[in-house]
Amino acid sequence: MKYFGTDGFRGEANNTLTVDHAFKIGRYVGWYYGARQERKARVVVGKDTRRSSYMFENALVAGLVASGADAYLLHVIPTPGVAYETVDGRFDCGIIISASHNPYTDNGIKLVNGEGYKMDEDVLELIEAYIDGEVEVPLATGDAIGCTVDYMQGRNRYIAHLIASANFSLQGVKIGLDCANGAASSVAKPVFDALGADVRVINNAPDGFNINVDCGSTHIDRLRRHVVEQGLDVGFAYDGDADRCLAVDERGNVVDGDLILYVCGVYLNKHGRLTAGTVVPTVMSNYGLFKALDEAHLSYETTAVGDRFVYACMREKGYSLGGEQSGHIIFGDIECTGDGIMTSLRLMEVIRAERETLSQLCAPVKLYPQELVNVRVKDKDAAMGDAAVLGSVKRAEEFLAGQGRVLVRASGTEPLVRVLAEAPTEELCKQANGIVLEALESHRA
Template identity: 90%
Template sequence: MKYFGTDGFRGEANKGLTVDHAFKIGRYVGWYYGARQERKARVVVGKDTRRSSYMFESALVAGLVASGADAYMLHVIPTPGVAYETVDGRFDCGIMISASHNPYTDNGIKLVNGEGYKMDEEVLELIEDYIDGKCDVPLATGDSIGATIDYMQGRNRYIAFLISSANFSLQGVKIGLDCANGSASSVAKPVFDALGADVRVINNSPDGFNINVDCGSTHIDRLRRHVVEQGLDVGFAYDGDADRCIAVDERGNVVDGDLILYVCGVYLNKHGRLTGGTVVPTVMSNYGLFKAFDEARLSYETTAVGDKHVYACMRANGYSLGGEQSGHIIFGDIECTGDGIMTSLRVMEVLRAERETLSQLCAPVKLYPQLLTNVRVTDRDAAMADEGVLASVKQAEEFLGDRGRVLVRASGTEPLVRVLAEAPTKELCEEASAFTLKALDSFKVE
């Protein structure tokens, strides 16, 4: 697709993604759902805390009401909150303004359909055609013009949903939260406060520019220090739109998405709540996770990188747990998207039920060293199809045997081939990578 990637339309604010783009997206969405159902469309809109989110919100809402839709404004809320309220409030679709973990200079527009899933590609293609001037839609007039509704009650309902999903008390538990100066800033603490936790929050003072700056799930060191210095039981860090969560155990060790999948997968399977006894990670999950799943007698089905691929597999097979190393975890029996705050609640459920620390629960997993090398190539498709490259991967696998693996994949957005090696030692990773890196020499950009 030209504008919409795997995670919406994203770019530098007013360069790659402009106010005009936002207005046109609102115009087409407002018209499309109204014409389809011969009534006013109802669309719910949320945003994160970056400075440009406010202007994109205004442009989107202007486009929506100009096409006859009623726009319900949630204001600052996590992305999963928009997905939840789209379904709970029976809206035609939901729109989230966010660039997730990107710097504040970027922004993005994500669309979800009435079922809370990522918007169908057929509809996104129609929107792209409208942006490019290939079709036109009428302006609403008279009483057909839409209205804007301040919809703070929707955010309150999302907070209530998170609280009600936890059937346990956190009284006496000391929890650190890193809200990344983003969407979690207005939601996470009230949830944990309501459950009785002793909450110590950092990075929850957004100013429009500090979202994701040296904080949150992509900069975990501040939370690690916070947990150790404050003597906390556990810590959770979210990204800018709070659909991801990375944890920190009581010792200050990082517990990434792979470890969260293990901890929750083992627990859910023990209690008969892991559908098919199967977890859905991506091919980029650590080899040590797969080994730990084998030892715990859990099945797993890997997908391509991207939460949309994870959820597609989960939905097609009825699986209840999947996610990515980055902390994007989906609990399919509860939600249809990754939700950082929900993930932290599910981890706390395991801690409370098992009466063990997070470090104890993670102990069976021995994560392997990883070596990721990005090779800039002249033609990534030709490189991926080259017999010499394919043969080199087989050589690397034979060299490692059951000690690790080599994974080669093309970037979806850049002329890069990514070579990932995993083995018990860094030296073995380097040796295994060398087979494929040598085979890629003829494709490298000089």
């Protein structure tokens, strides 16, 4: 793919991702779905809070209606809210304007199909061909021109869906929320207020420039201090588009995606809701998670890094829980994408039902120290196929004698080989990595 990566078309606003790109995406999508079904296409559009999102929204809408589609605007809403409403409102597709956890200078355009899944690659390839001028699509005229609908009721339905998913009260529970000055700012607090929680919110005053700035799931220290200073029971931090969630326990300790998978996996399995007793993490999950799942008699099936790989595995095999260390958690029985606010509600369900604190629920997991080294190489494929490198990985794991692991993988976007060691101590990590780094020396750029 030339423009669309694993998480949409992303780049610096009006540099690598321009208004012209957005207009053309709208033009092709509006024409494609209308022509395929011989009727006006219905497309729902949502955005995050960065300044350029409004510019891209206007360009997308202009393209959509010029091609004869009706554009329904959800305005500022989490990415999973667009996916939910695409299905709930029976739209042909959904468009999300967001660069997630990236700085405000970046933005992105992501498309989901009518089932709420990431858009099929064959459609994205057609859009790219149109962007590059390889095909033409007609302009709508007369009464075939589309219209724009202010669709605030769709956002309200998404909020109602989140509230309805929680069959418990949070009366008397003190909860901290870090909305990252992003898309969660207009949604998270109303959800927890409706459930009766005592909500203390930080970073929910977006100004177009402060999204993800020293806040949210990528900068969680502010929430940690907030939880401890305010004496809160738990805290939740979202990223810019609120599809991720990290938690903070009552002691101020970070509860990452691995710990969330463990806590929710054990609870769901206890109540017969974990399909095949299996959790789906990625290969980058902490070795301590795998050990804890073994001790809890739960199975796990690892995937490549990326939520799309996690969900592909879950969908293929019918698994009900998977996710990433970064806090991108998918509850397959109720959603087809990660939803940060839904993740925090599911954690609260466990805390309330088990009558334990979050630190107590996480206690069985002993996360191992990690050391990650990125090695810039001349040819990453040659490095990954080198028998000496492969042999060094085996020697490193033999050195750890079953008390850890070494993972070597090539970067998907850069000429880098990533070497990750996990072991009971930082010194053992360093020693294990050293074995592999020595073998990679001849490949360094």
